[in-house]
Amino acid sequence: MKPLTEVKIGKLTLKNPVLTASGTFGYGLEYSQFLDLNLLGGIIIKGLSLNPKEGNPPPRIYETPCGMLNSIGLQNIGLNAFVKEKLPILKRFDTKIIVNFFGENLDEYIELAGKLDATDGIHALEMNVSCPNKKSEWRKMGLNPELLKKAVREVRRVTKKTLIIKLSPQVTDIEEMAKVCEEEGADALSLINTIPAMVIDIKTRKSIIGNPIGGLSGPAIRPIAVRMVWEASKAVEIPIIGIGGITSAEDALQFLIAGARAFAVGTANFINPLCSIEVIEGIERFLIEEGIKDINEIIGTFQQ
Amino acid sequence: MNKIFKGQIIKNQAFAENVYLISLNLSSRIDAKPGQFFILRVNDRFDPLLGRPFSVFDLEDNKLSFLYRVKGKGTKILSNLPEGEKIQITGPFGKWYPFPKDDYVVIAGGIGIASVFYLMKKFPKKAYLFYGAREKSEILFFEKLKELANYIYISTECGSADYKGIVTEAFKEKGMHLNFPIYACGPMVMIKELKNLLKNKKEIPCFVAVEERMACGLGACLGCVIETKDGLKRVCTEGPVFPINDLKL
Numbered sequence: 001m002k003p004l005t006e007v008k009i010g011k012l013t014l015k016n017p018v019l020t021a022s023g024t025f026g027y028g029l030e031y032s033q034f035l036d037l038n039l040l041g042g043i044i045i046k047g048l049s050l051n052p053k054e055g056n057p058p059p060r061i062y063e064t065p066c067g068m069l070n071s072i073g074l075q076n077i078g079l080n081a082f083v084k085e086k087l088p089i090l091k092r093f094d095t096k097i098i099v100n101f102f103g104e105n106l107d108e109y110i111e112l113a114g115k116l117d118a119t120d121g122i123h124a125l126e127m128n129v130s131c132p133n134k135k136s137e138w139r140k141m142g143l144n145p146e147l148l149k150k151a152v153r154e155v156r157r158v159t160k161k162t163l164i165i166k167l168s169p170q171v172t173d174i175e176e177m178a179k180v181c182e183e184e185g186a187d188a189l190s191l192i193n194t195i196p197a198m199v200i201d202i203k204t205r206k207s208i209i210g211n212p213i214g215g216l217s218g219p220a221i222r223p224i225a226v227r228m229v230w231e232a233s234k235a236v237e238i239p240i241i242g243i244g245g246i247t248s249a250e251d252a253l254q255f256l257i258a259g260a261r262a263f264a265v266g267t268a269n270f271i272n273p274l275c276s277i278e279v280i281e282g283i284e285r286f287l288i289e290e291g292i293k294d295i296n297e298i299i300g301t302f303q304q
Numbered sequence: 305m306n307k308i309f310k311g312q313i314i315k316n317q318a319f320a321e322n323v324y325l326i327s328l329n330l331s332s333r334i335d336a337k338p339g340q341f342f343i344l345r346v347n348d349r350f351d352p353l354l355g356r357p358f359s360v361f362d363l364e365d366n367k368l369s370f371l372y373r374v375k376g377k378g379t380k381i382l383s384n385l386p387e388g389e390k391i392q393i394t395g396p397f398g399k400w401y402p403f404p405k406d407d408y409v410v411i412a413g414g415i416g417i418a419s420v421f422y423l424m425k426k427f428p429k430k431a432y433l434f435y436g437a438r439e440k441s442e443i444l445f446f447e448k449l450k451e452l453a454n455y456i457y458i459s460t461e462c463g464s465a466d467y468k469g470i471v472t473e474a475f476k477e478k479g480m481h482l483n484f485p486i487y488a489c490g491p492m493v494m495i496k497e498l499k500n501l502l503k504n505k506k507e508i509p510c511f512v513a514v515e516e517r518m519a520c521g522l523g524a525c526l527g528c529v530i531e532t533k534d535g536l537k538r539v540c541t542e543g544p545v546f547p548i549n550d551l552k553l
Contacts, residue, residue: 066353
């Protein structure tokens with residue numbers, strides 16, 4: 001018998017816990033030529049801002065051992081173009097559309113969250129409080145519990161949709177950040193975002209990418225992500241979406257066992273466009289082999 | 305329709321120092337146009353993490369070939385893969401060279417020949433080929449190119465061929481009078497020189513294939529952008545072939 005794979009994230013019911021991480025799956029449609037988007041639990045859309053954003057100067061990426069560094073700089077087409085050009089097509093798919101969003105300041109976060117709340121076809125909001133590529137006074141919001149508290153509270157006021165806060169790994173105490181979000185009414189957390197990192201060209205003595213610092217992603221960061229998901233899940237009751245270097249069902253299962261209720265495949269989408277689907281199939285096989293009838297039985301079962 | 309499939313290596317052999325030709329047998333017939341590219345994963349692990357993009361060098365039914373230079377970790381591993389090995393291939397991706405209607409000029413620098421060979425194969429006996437390399441041993445497929453091109457003019461920096469110097473200088477001397485569309489691929493310095501040469505001949509269309517570090521190849525990661533007169537454009541999607549005057553060099 002096929003095991004049950006439904007999980008609940010806030011007000012959302014996902015048909016399975018497999019999402020695609022923001023920034024690694026475009027607006028979803030880029031991948032529809034490779035895979036059936038209907039098979040996914042949900043798609044987390046590339047970070048949107050109120051207005052289009054051109055992003056950082058090239059070169060923007062560099063491969064590192066089992067990972068990659070990026071400084072895309074949150075390039076995106078902006079809310080209006082997304083709603084007009086992408087969303088009508090995305091609506092045809094039977095999957096949850098989660099929009100990652102950010103602003104240059106808190107007012108923009110609030111305005112954008114309000115507009116996303118009012119837009120049909122968007123099932124949940126993922127608030128970016130932690131992108132290392134963002135340049136503004138609020139870029140450290142994810143690192144400062146007071147700023148984070150204020151920001152989550154204000155954004156929570158303007159949306160009834162499921163609100164997910166995407167946390168930065170760049171903190172000493174992830175539990176504190178998780179608790180702040182929970183206290184202010186966030187429905188769920190997603191972690192981790194990329195880890196700020198550098199690669200230097202020794203000849204030019206400059207960064208190998210267009211900015212001194214980029215975000216490190218890929219399998220290289222996975223053990224850190226699993227650890228942080230475990231720590232956060234002990235601190236809060238709200239569900240957690242695990243993100244960081246997932247390439248296979250085995251990788252994803254670690255996140256579930258650590259306490260994540262869902263997870264997102266990120267960088268691996270770039271390398272194998274079918275990765276998310278292979279993860280779904282692999283997890284179903286694992287559950288059958290282990291005699292587990294419902295995926296929820298495995299969540300948070302880490303043994304100390 | 306882009307696809308993801310497995311290719312079985314039929315041949316993977318050195319053609320010159322650090323230059324290899326890999327031919328793969330695909331399970332089904334595919335279509336790709338000159339200038340388009342595919343991404344090859346050199347193993348099933350995630351180290352190296354990313355696949356490597358290569359222009360289609362040749363395609364016949366199910367047999368797909370790439371000419372590549374060993375430059376780093378990924379191409380080094382690729383060059384060591386034995387016959388029979390199966391690897392993941394995605395593609396074709398990107399914009400192709402607009403098809404020439406009649407005679408045309410091709411300018412290739414070094415490994416840039418990889419991108420224009422298939423164009424000359426698809427549109428044979430019409431190309432005025434200017435092909436340059438550092439030395440004669442790096443001029444590849446000379447006999448085949450002689451068959452494909454209408455005219456061929458070879459330049460080497462050491463002077464062991466038709467012309468001593470870089471390929472843009474050779475073109476300046478022997479090709480500037482030709483009023484045919486130009487297709488070019490080579491190092492960025494060559495593209496810059498060419499743009500400079502053509503600044504008073506804007507009526508001649510010139511298409512160049514460029515490269516940039518790339519992750520997904522399908523337009524999602526936004527990692528491979530370059531500067532154009534209309535802002536940043538993705539090499540994988542709006543390129544890799546661009547009109548030369550669109551590029552900010």
